[in-house]
Amino acid sequence: MNCDSLMSTNPTENSTYQKRTKPTRTHLFRKIWGSLEKAERPDVLGWMCWDKIRINPDYAPILKAAGLDTMAGVYQTQLGEIISQDGKKEKNDVLRIELEDEGRTRVFYLKRYWNREWSKIWKRAPRGALLGPSIVKAEFEKMERLGEYGIRIPGLVAFGNQRFCGGVINSFIMTEEIPKAMGVDFVVGAWMEQQPKELHEIHREALLAEVARCLKIMHAHGFEHHDLFLRNMMISGQDMTALYILDCPRAYIWPWFIMRFRRVHDLATLDAAASELLRPTQRMRFMHLYLGRNQLTDEDKQLVRKVLKRADPMRARQVARLDRSIPVDEDGNILNT
Numbered sequence: 001m002n003c004d005s006l007m008s009t010n011p012t013e014n015s016t017y018q019k020r021t022k023p024t025r026t027h028l029f030r031k032i033w034g035s036l037e038k039a040e041r042p043d044v045l046g047w048m049c050w051d052k053i054r055i056n057p058d059y060a061p062i063l064k065a066a067g068l069d070t071m072a073g074v075y076q077t078q079l080g081e082i083i084s085q086d087g088k089k090e091k092n093d094v095l096r097i098e099l100e101d102e103g104r105t106r107v108f109y110l111k112r113y114w115n116r117e118w119s120k121i122w123k124r125a126p127r128g129a130l131l132g133p134s135i136v137k138a139e140f141e142k143m144e145r146l147g148e149y150g151i152r153i154p155g156l157v158a159f160g161n162q163r164f165c166g167g168v169i170n171s172f173i174m175t176e177e178i179p180k181a182m183g184v185d186f187v188v189g190a191w192m193e194q195q196p197k198e199l200h201e202i203h204r205e206a207l208l209a210e211v212a213r214c215l216k217i218m219h220a221h222g223f224e225h226h227d228l229f230l231r232n233m234m235i236s237g238q239d240m241t242a243l244y245i246l247d248c249p250r251a252y253i254w255p256w257f258i259m260r261f262r263r264v265h266d267l268a269t270l271d272a273a274a275s276e277l278l279r280p281t282q283r284m285r286f287m288h289l290y291l292g293r294n295q296l297t298d299e300d301k302q303l304v305r306k307v308l309k310r311a312d313p314m315r316a317r318q319v320a321r322l323d324r325s326i327p328v329d330e331d332g333n334i335l336n337t
Contacts, residue, residue: 011181014258039075053160107177139249180332185230206240212289
């Protein structure tokens with residue numbers, strides 16, 4: 001055997017062989033991303049990946065029994081059914097999961113976010129994708145704060161996020177189902193019209209009073225929800241006074257002298273679809289309840305004008321959303337339409 005043949009079979013010296021077997025950047029990227037899609041720590045650059053999960057101690061045993069106490073468990077679970085999924089590349093979804101706990105069935109909602117593009121992570125950097133708390137951490141903690149104010153919120157179960165190279169790749173938040181829940185958008189847009197006529201005004205007055213009460217408490221603490229549209233509120237058991245506030249990852253906490261100006265936005269989001277559902281006198285009644293006045297002052301009337309001006313650009317989109325409100329029966333079960 002000559003020297004040339006020896007060289008050709010030596011993998012350490014044969015450049016062609018090295019090029020054929022050396023992992024390419026694309027191969028490494030797919031390997032890393034394949035692990036991240038399953039919320040697992042990749043074998044390559046695993047030291048640049050870390051998870052953070054917070055579980056409410058009251059729910060820890062039931063989550064552990066269901067295998068939902070880790071990021072991988074949450075993203076690989078076969079439990080429940082997908083009830084909502086966006087059409088974007090990330091494929092964010094919401095699962096409805098029933099779990100047995102000491103002989104009774106408890107229902108949970110699991111929202112999972114899938115960040116699939118670094119460009120979007122960079123774009124969302126100031127909103128937690130790179131800097132500050134993640135969107136699920138912000139939502140969990142802001143909801144906790146609402147609960148401390150005495151406002152009803154869903155049972156907060158857990159949240160978690162997985163970062164790779166500092167960017168949030170996977171994140172989730174889990175809450176317990178509100179018993180016999182109905183969205184306020186469905187209640188005002190459809191359900192009330194199905195009730196006996198003599199109850200219409202009673203239901204509307206009770207709901208307006210409860211929304212005004214909750215909003216007044218929030219603003220007294222300097223809490224701006226920022227997304228207080230009708231779809232982000234629910235009532236339980238057809239009781240207009242059992243109002244729950246949801247989805248506030250973009251909430252802000254302001255000192256009182258700033259909150260006086262910022263309250264306009266929350267009032268405008270509430271009024272955005274109200275022009276379709278409530279008479280002008282009912283919308284004005286709400287402002288009286290919120291401000292705690294029998295008669296509006298000149299300053300109050302200026303506030304109303306600002307609210308109407310801020311709400312106008314939102315109206316078309318929010319009115320269109322009313323067609324997508326989720327119809328339910330008296331037990332909170334989703335109806336097929």
